[in-house]
Amino acid sequence: MAQSSSQLISLEQAMADPDWLGRQPLQPYWSDDSESIYYRRKRQGAEQTDIFRIALDSNTENQILPEELNNIDIEGSILSSNSLLKxxxxxxxxxxKDFGSSNVSQLTRTSAIESNPRFTTNNDKIIFNRDGQTFVRDLNSGLEAQIADIRLENIPPEDNKNYLEEQQTRLFDIIQLDQARKEREENFNEENQRLDASRIALPFYMGKNSELLLSVLSPNEKWLLVSLRNNTERNLGRAGIMPNYVTSSGYTETREVRARVGTTDFSDQQLYLLDLQNHQVANLNLNQLPSIQVNPLSDQSEDAFPDTDQEQKNRQLQFVNLQWTQDGKKVLFQAISRDNKDRWLLSLDTENLRFAELTTDSSQENKEETSDSEAIISDLMAPIYLDSDHLRLVHHNHDPAWINRQFIGANWLPDNQSIFFLSEQDGYGHLYLFDDENRNVNASSKQITRGKFEIREPTSTRDGKQIYFRSNIAHPTIYNIYRLNINNEEIEQITSLGGMSRYQLSPDESKLLVVHSKATRPDELYVSRARPNAESSQITHTISDEFNNIAWVEPEFVEIESSFSEDPIHSRAYTPTDDAYGRPAVIFIHGAGYLQNSHQGWSGYFREFMFHSFLVQQGYVVLDMDYRASSGYGRDWRTAIYQQMGTPEVQDLSDGINWLVENKNVDRNKVCTYGGSYGGFLTLMALFNEPDLFACGAALRPVTDWAAYNHGYTSNILNIPELDPAAYERSSPIEFAEGLTKPLLIAHGMQDDNVFFQDSVRLAQRLIELEKENWELAVYPIEAHGFREPSSWLDEYRRIYKLIKDTLDN
Incomplete structure (x- = not known):
């Protein structure tokens, strides 16, 4: 139903610079005393943002001037264990920052980038990273020390002489004497450096061709965990070339862009633990991880790996989320297979850990693990093996499609022994708990939330007794804030705003900062007490009067029966107020695939929302569907497209048309569709494979051939072309272009470095060769994947509207 207002939205207004909506609050955060809110707001007509502060007690707001920036509170809660420092x-x-005196001390002022600061166990030092190395600053003395000298090279050779050098040494006593003097000098200097506590420790030589990816120091300063890979085995693939024709120089300029899926070679990563007190190194041996040697495609594709007798090898791993406990005794980390079908969560306990001497067998195994027989690592000891007294598996999740990385978060509770983490193992993203002090080899994690909903952004309280999170418990499209009591697993609802809410817990844990929106109301800031069903108070009012005066169409949130799933297809329906029969309709197809757009909050597709209100004003019904592949509805809904992108989604679009005919008086022959990126891809798949489904379609910045898209996204869903060519052929619109019979608009920015403009060019050539009619390609020379200029947006949506109107009116 339309809101009571006299003003209607025009296409020109909908596609104008969005500042007219009111410039909503950005990047809000709490002050350190939990009494104020800071947020950024875009300047009118400019890209820059300013910082504002709202004092909650007086409800007053002031802008922070540039000269005041050094004195304001900074977002983040990296506190000392006694909560006295930040x-x-x-x-x-x-x-x-000292909370007692409110004094702020600047520890560094350099041209280098210092990052990732945290406290040592005793709270008297600060650990931070600079230029790939780890440093420690003593807060009392001011001394800054490099914690370890990591050198990505082999140990300097003791004897690597050629024939002439050997001859010189053999024939001339003076040469032998000089070499002996040099060796004594080197030994003398090395011994002095080793014994002199005021100097940096001797270097750790981690092997030539190594690349340091991560290094995390334990807060007790005894251990350094590092992740390495062999950079000679890494191939970024052949880069694409993108020309720019509209340049300040007047000449065509080019730049390199990403490689295609399956054309890159990845180097296996290795984890090493450095004992800083004894100057020793040990590899974390993960050869016994469950399923590490299993070929995940062996039961999915008959010809994926035809040589079944080939030697079984470990799958390549990537390491993420390395986290030490505050006492520095344990570290949590995750290993994810390069094919993204397995995730292992592991913990390493360093208490009473002593490295063993390297034997001949373990030395050979270490060489095999490093994937570089020429790499010579200094002070290398025997590996630390899985299921030893120190290294253990916390959780293993296998997904025959792909692991959802939105649900792999893991953290220590404040007791330094319990781990809470997210997993999609039961089909939805839920919370699990693991007691790392339980040394029983059969100890397992405990699921502490259950149901057909998803847990996002979990935050533990300082006492470790409660976890706050946001979730769609009440309804798949409504997100409120909840609190879990860990002991009894009871969930309490904190906010009841409906729509879409995100949150931050205040530093004193008494309040919530909530970013809240509804379908027709952009983000505003609210504050709520951190207790069940507390009222939320709105503290910003940034939506413009001009926006408020528009007669926006309120979407109806509907559940469309699916012909292929027990679960409904959640959708937004925009309906004219008249009771006309034989109505025309438009189905909007959201992008990204794994994205939820039929939630009840403000959509990231805000221009499309305004366009839909415009269409309703012209008498069209509009349907916006969260087809299978969308987020928010569990693992099975997400992975329905595995190896068959474009099939389940088009089936859902067909169900949407049936629903429109049965419920909205729509004429089945008067339905058009449009969408961008993934939505553009689905528009093409629908028009090519189901030519009677839609009367016309507009494919914006569409993927036309998945073999030309990036590796990270595409390989999850379709594997890689060399291993699973059939999946690519059944999922790429260019393979089905012969099926086009209805009017088609293709619109694409030539500077698109996400979905390349080449995708649309190749499809255009294919359509030309097929002698197809009633299609056009609209080119936007300066635009990337997401358009920037209002004139481009307006031109594109004028063309979309013209296509729809001309087609359906006739």
């Missing part, structure tokens, strides 16, 4: 990074430098 450390943070600002503009690449490190600061410490």
């Amino acid at each position: 450390v943070y990074e600002r503009e690449g430098d490190i600061y410490v």
Whole structure:
């Protein structure tokens, strides 16, 4: 139903610079005393943002001037264990705030970028990273120390002489004497450096061709966990070339863009633990991870790996989320297979850990693990094996399609022994708990939330007794804030705003900062007490009067029966107020695939929302569907497109048309569709494979051939072309272009470095060769994947509307 207002939205207004909506609050956060809110707001007509502060007690707001920036609170909650100090990074430098005196001390002021600050166990030092190395700053003395000298090279050779050098040494006593003097000098200097506590420790040589990816120091300063890979085995693939024809020079300029799926070679990563007290190194041996040697495609594709007798090898791993406990005794980390079908969560306990001497067998195994027989690592000891007294598996999740990385978060509780983490193992993203002190080999994690909903952004309280999170418990399209009591697993609802809400817990844990929106109301800031069913107070009012005066169409949130799933297809329906029969309709197809757009909050597709109100004003019914592949509805809904992109989604679009005919008086022959990116891809798949489904379609920045898209996204869903060519052929619109019979608009920015303009060019050539009619390609020379200029948006949507109107009116 339309809101009571006299003003209607025009196409020109909908596609104008969005500042007219009111410039909503950005990046809000709490002050350190939990009494104020900071947020950014875009300047009118400019890209820059300003910082504002709202004092909650007086409800007053003021802008922070540039000269005041050094004195304001900075977002983040990296506190000392006694909660007396806070450390943070600002503009690449490190600061410490004393809550007792409110004094802020700047620890660094360099041209280098210092990052990732945290406290040592005793709270008397700050750990931070600079230029790939780890440093520690003593808060009392001011001394800054490099914690380890990591050198990505082999140990300097003791004897690597050619024939002439050997001859010189053999024939001339003076040569032998000089070499002996040099060796004594080197030994003398090395011994002095080793024994002199005021100097940096001797270097750790981690092997030539190594690349340091991560290094995390334990807060007790005894251990350094590092992730390495062999950069000679890594191939970024052949880069694409993108020309720019509209340049300040007047000449065509080019730039390199990403490689295609399956054309890159990845180097296996290895984890090493450095014992800083004894100057020793040990590899974390993960050869016994469950399923590490299993070929995940062996039961999915008959010809994927035809040589079944080939030697079984470990799958390549990537390591993420390395986290030490505050006492520095344990570290949590995750290993994810390069094919993204397995995720292992592991913990390493360093208490009473002593490295063993390297034997001949373990030395050979280490060489095989490093994937570089020439790499010579200094002070290398025997590996630390899985299921030893120290290294253990916390959780293993296998997904025959792909692991959902939105549900892999894991953290220590404040007791330094319990781990809470997210997993989609039961079909939805839920919370699990693991007691790392339970050394029983059969110990397993405990699921502590259950149901057909998803847990997002879990935050533990300081006492470790409760976890706050946002979730769609009440309805798949409504997100409120909840609190879990860990002991009894009871869930309490904190906010009841409906729509879409995100949150931040205040530093004193008494309040919530809530970013809230509804379908026709953009983001505003609210504050709520952190207790069940507390009222939320709105503290910003940034939506413009001009926006408020528009007669926006309120979407109806509907559940469309699916012909292929027990679960309904959640959708937004926009309906004219008249009771006409034989109505025309438009189905909008959201992009990204794994995205939820039929939630009840403000959509990231806000221009499309305004366009839909415009269409309703012209008498069209509009349907916006969360087809299978969309987020928010569980694992099975997400992975329905595995190896068959474009099939389940088009089936859902067909169900949407049936619903429109049965419920909205729509004429089945008067339905058009449009969408961008993934939505553009689905528009093409529908028009090519189901030519009687839609009367016309507009494919904006569409993927036309998945073999030309990036690796990270595409390989999850379709594997890679060399291993699973059939999946690519059944999922790429260019393979089905012969099926086009209805009017088609293709619109694409030539500077698109996400979905390349080449995708649309190749499809255009294919359509030309097929002698197809009633299609056009609209070119936008300066635009990337997401358009920037209002004139481009307006031109594109004028063309979309013209296509729809001309087709359906006739």
